[in-house]
Amino acid sequence: MLTSQEYNRIKTYSEFGSFYLLWGQCFPASSEVSNYSYEENKKIFFEVLNKLLKDGYLKLHKKGVLLKGSIDKQIQKFYMAFPNTEEDMEDGLWFYFDDCPAEPAWLKKDGTIEFC
Template structure:
């Protein structure tokens, strides 16, 4: 089971997803090359790994209804882990990220320190 990306893959994903909503991170959370039989469960775990890394690296913050989520990075990722759909059909083609059930959205911290709310 693949549980993390290489440094190069992470950097490419983070740069490609910058400024986009969290569903982009899930879409890009695929190793290159993608191994045969790569499952939604593995992709889900990569999403959590990338989310945690982006938070720890200060590239994003998480917010809901205009307020930043509180708690440690681990606590915020755990909120997502508990709420996150277990199957791809439950994601409804990424609509879940815009549903009230999603714990929050991405606020990108740009290189100049400004915030880009998604």
């Protein structure tokens, strides 16, 4: 579980960016990135994604159409499609493939949505 300070750091450096950027920020500040496993990275990614959605900073879309259903169902669908191995992630490029079920849609303070 991330501290609020770690969550805020990840959010700040990832805000309005792609999932590729978010993925690259998903590690605790106290960790040596090179010693961090794929499974640990994945766990933090989904913890942050869940919190961003529930805190109202982010929505999920696919090709400009917002996903329907509860946040939990959207995350479950995303998790089920997520690559099982680091090799399958293809250095983060998986987020740009059709197999990736969602893309980030960031909510701006003025209420508009920025699709990535």
